[in-house]
Amino acid sequence: NSVVQPKLDTMVIPTPNTGADTNQTDTNLTTPKEIDGRVINVSKKVKVHSSKVVVSIWDHQTIDGDRISLHFNGKWILTNYTLKKEKYQFNLHLVDGKNIFVLHALNLGKYPPNTAALIVEEEDGKKHRIILESDLNESGTLEINYKKRRKKK
Numbered sequence: 660n661s662v663v664q665p666k667l668d669t670m671v672i673p674t675p676n677t678g679a680d681t682n683q684t685d686t687n688l689t690t691p692k693e694i695d696g697r698v699i700n701v702s703k704k705v706k707v708h709s710s711k712v713v714v715s716i717w718d719h720q721t722i723d724g725d726r727i728s729l730h731f732n733g734k735w736i737l738t739n740y741t742l743k744k745e746k747y748q749f750n751l752h753l754v755d756g757k758n759i760f761v762l763h764a765l766n767l768g769k770y771p772p773n774t775a776a777l778i779v780e781e782e783d784g785k786k787h788r789i790i791l792e793s794d795l796n797e798s799g800t801l802e803i804n805y806k807k808r809r810k811k812k
Contacts, residue, residue, distance in 0.1 A: 690759050690802065694730055697798045699761060703789045705801065708808040709781035712751050714760075718742035719776040719790055723769035727793070730761040739765060742775055753805040760801040764793035779803065 691699055718725055722744050729737040731751060740747065751758070764773035772794040779787040779801075791799035 690757070690800070694761055694763065694798060697763065697793075698796060699759075699800050700797050701759075701800045701802045703791065703799075703801045704804065705779060705787040705789065706804045706806065707753070707779065707781050707785075707787070708806060709783065710753050710805060710807070711782060712753065712803070713748060713780045714751055715746040715748045715778045715780070716742070716775050717744060717746045718768075719774040721770055724766070725768035725773040725775070726765040727773060727775065728763040728765060730759075730763055730798075732758055742773075746778075751803075753803060755805060755807070758803040758805060760803060762791040762793045762799045762801075764795060764798070767794060775799075777801070 690701060693699055716729075722742075725742045727737075727740055727742060728735055729740075732754065736749070736751075737747075751760075762773070762775055767773055772792045774790060774792045777789045777791060779789065781787075789801055791801060793799045
């Protein structure tokens with residue numbers, strides 16, 4: 660279970676800010692119906708109690724050349740990345756309420772559909788394991804619901 664930090668050329672320089680900052684506190688984020696002509700299919704949902712999470716992503720099962728881009732809360736956060744056996748790890752800053760994480764397939768690899776395994780790890784160490792699938796018509800999407808844990812009295 661090794662972790663890979665990709666070269667900087669795989670990271671996206673954010674496009675002009677559309678108000679979708681990963682540090683925002685907008686609780687009215689709506690799920691887009693499509694991104695770049697692909698239908699958005701919320702196939703998985705998780706609830707977390709950390710405003711910051713660590714995401715690990717890698718090719719699920721057979722390494723077959725799946726290429727992806729990742730879209731998070733209105734921004735491309737990773738573009739044209741080839742999934743590997745090694746985990747690619749990055750941090751996400753969540754907004755209160757709904758956060759939308761989209762797996763956008765750039766190809767179907769050798770064995771369609773494009774499938775990625777993910778772990779979303781909260782600050783307390785709790786891990787959520789998810790499998791997302793995307794093809795050239797539909798993007799598998801994870802909805803991460805963040806709600807601050809109430810303090811016990």
